[in-house]
Amino acid sequence: MTKKIYISAIILGAAFFLCGCEGGMSDMSNQELAAKNDECVRLNPTSPGKVTACENIRKECQRRRKDKNYAC
DSSP: OHHHHHHHHHHHHHHHHHHHHGGGGGGSOHHHHHHHHHHHHHHOOOSHHHHHHHHHHHHHHHHHHHTTOOOO
16 A cells, blocks of 8 residues: 555656656757657657656657757
């Protein structure tokens, strides 16, 4: 039972942390964003925290594409 609570707390904490960091991605350089996107595509993560991070990276890439910035 405590293991489930511990895992849930980690997932919840990671979600809050990643949501708070999403705004910081707009300050990320094109090169850094492209590298992180490539890593997500190459490794295809399965852990919830990494999946959320990769989803945020994908959204930032799409946002930049709408502004004609094809970094990723």
